[in-house]
Amino acid sequence: MTVPSSQPGLRRSPLFSRYLDLGAKLTPFSGWEMPLQFQGIRQEHQAVRQQVGLFDISHMGKFVLQGGNPLKTLQTLVPSDLSRLKPGKARYTVLLNPEGGILDDLIIYRQEGEQVVLIVNAATKDADREWLQAHLPQTTSWVDDQDEHVLLALQGPQAQPVLQPLVNTDLAQLSFFSHRQVQVFGHPAFIARTGYTGEDGFEIMLASEAGQHLWDSLISEGVVPCGLGARDTLRLEAALPLYGQDMTAETTPLEAGLDWLVHLDRKGDFIGRERLEQQASQGVSQRLVGVQMRSRQIARHDYSLFHEGTPIGRVTSGGPSPSLGHNIALGYVPPELSSPGQALQVQIRGKLYEADVVKTPFYRRP
Known part of the structure; x- marks a missing residue:
């Protein structure tokens, strides 16, 4: 469960006590009390580029949708073609408003059957939930996993060899933007080969107690804990846009350099299509x-x-x-x-x- 914060209005990850044990410098971020840095931004940045680093990203919004064919509905809310998204695969895309502006960027993970997992930004989580619920059919069940799970990002060229002994699956078989259910220390976990650093790596979602165990095990093996400062310098070097700065509800994906997300010729109608068609023909x-x-x-x-x-x-x-x-x-x-x-x-x-x-x-x- 989320640890209550002494600062009014701020939430804390189940790993908050680990931040204190490691001497983290803390900062408010999207309603959460988060580590800005542990050893230092530059040291943490270079650890990810050269070896491996560990981020707690439990503040991200985590939604599970099931029933009512949610992928079909999502197809009308994003500019990307989701019809080819197979179980075990993921798609990075954006939610659009009727003017083609970006409401949020997110990753859609398709699982077996009609189940879909969405990872969205912490700052826009509540607005995303309202927007999605307004469009999804009533037959779609909705689970908000924010308080039930820890979400970790293990990033860097050594991520696979470090994580491999702890999971019951061959990580070499998990390609970029693929995901699967695995066991970590005998606990069920969701693992994806995704990240926000420009490096190879994995994002792992598992129950709070198991997530604390995984964090402790990785840190004890010498993995460098990393904060928001290094996460920002890493994503900037990789030119990965930050919602609220590099893209907003006033910018379209064609303006934000996300042309590769817009599939006007491969799909039918979706919210914001008219504006994107206009920009595609007339320019931005x-x-x-x-x-x-x-x-x-x-x-x-x-x-x-x-x-x-x-x-x-x-x-x-x-x-x-x-x-x-x-x-x-x-x-x-x-x-x-x-x-x-x-x-x-x-x-x-x-x-x-x-x-x-x-x-x-x-x-x-x-």
Whole structure:
């Protein structure tokens, strides 16, 4: 069960006492009291890039839908074609409003029969639930697993050899964006080869007590505990968008660089289709691009982007890249200024600093 917080309105993971034991620096995040860092953001970042790191992501929304063919209904709520999604496979996609704006990004895991697992963002969980329940048939049963399970992300090139001795299945047979039910220490667990770091890895959902046991076992084996700080630098290097910053209800997937999620020619009607069809034929007014600073200055969220002294957009995410050794950002610019090599400027404390549009992702694992 979720541990009550001493801070009014903040929730705590079942692993909260482990944070304290490990000396974590804590921070509020989407209504939860979460670890920002343990050893330090840079050390945790490099652990994931070079070996393996462990994140507690139990704050994420976890929904189980069953009956009433929920996948058929979801097909009308997202721009991606779900008709080819087989049991044991997962699909990353976005929920859209009627204007084509992004309500949230999520992963849809199809299980056997008519059961579907959804993992959504913590900040949008309640709104997502209301939106989905308003569209799903009454014959679909709904389980909110937020308080019943721990969700861990084991990420890095050593994730498979570290996790393999603890599970009763051959992880080499689990391909990217595949999932299955397994046993961990004799306890049932849901495991998926997914993540948010740009590295290989797994996300494991299991009952709270078993999740605490798994956390303790992995930490005792030398796996580095990681907080939200490293999660953010890792996902930024991989150019993985953050909901609420890089995409919002005012941005469409075609503007946010998520064209590969939009399957206009492969599926029928869905909410937001008309706007996306219009953008596909007429073009978008802005695009999310990668930006690399030429100097040591850091482009932060909401800083203004300029071209030849004229404001043309804004930074949505930015910070140092521990893997690459320079400062990077994501931001929206007009499409005519979105090509790699395009010179821009970032306004930082009233001054303009040179930067360039670059190809994303900034980092690709070997």
